Amino acid sequence: GAGVSQSPRYKVAKRGQDVALRCDPISGHVSLFWYQQALGQGPEFLTYFQNEAQLDKSGLPSDRFFAERPEGSVSTLKIQRTQQEDSAVYLCASSTGIGGGYGYTFGSGTRLTVV
C-alpha cells in the first residue's frame, strides 16, 4: 500500500480483556516499530522488528504486551488482560533502512481506551 495501515482505528476494551492491534507497513520496508503515545506526551518506543526478527523489545512495559511479525510484513501487537493505564494511541511505523537512523513513516494509529 501507499502508507502504513493500522487497524482498528479505535478500540474500546473492558479491563481484563485481550486486544490485538494490526499494522501493515509500507511494502518492502525492512524495519517496523511500535510506539505508545499517551495524551500530551511524545511517542515512546515499545519494540522493533527487522524483517521477521524482533531485535529489540526493551520498551514493552510488561509481559502482558507481545508483538509478532511472522512473515516479515504485517505485525500484530497484542495486549493481554488490559489495564486502564494501557489507554493510549499505539503507533506503528516502518522504515526502508535498518534501525531508526533514517526516520520513520507512521501509520494513523490505534486509539485504545480501556474502561
Next chain:
Amino acid sequence: QKEVEQNSGPLSVPEGAIASLNCTYSDRGSQSFFWYRQYSGKSPELIMFIYSNGDKEDGRFTAQLNKASQYVSLLIRDSQPSDSATYLCAVNDNTDKLIFGTGTRLQVFP
C-alpha cells in the same frame, strides 16, 4: 536514561513571523536528529532531519544542529495558521529506536 527535552508551549506567533522551536538532548552519542509535525488527532509526520552540525534548509523550514551544545532547533519562516500543530523532536544514537521529546505546541494566529 536518554532524554530529549522540549518546552511544551504553547508558542504563539503571528502569521508571517518566524517560529523558533528548540530541543536539547542528553546523549552525546546521538547521531541523527528529526523534527516531526503532529496535528491534533493525527499521527506524526516527518518534516526535517539533520545529521551534521550547522543549518539545513528545506523551503520555509530550517533545522539547526549544535552537537557541542547538544541542541537542535527548527525555524519556520513566514509562519501560516496551517503550521499550527505540535512539533516533536526525535533523536537517534545509531540504535534501533528514536527517542522523542514531549513536543512543543505551536499556534500561529492570523
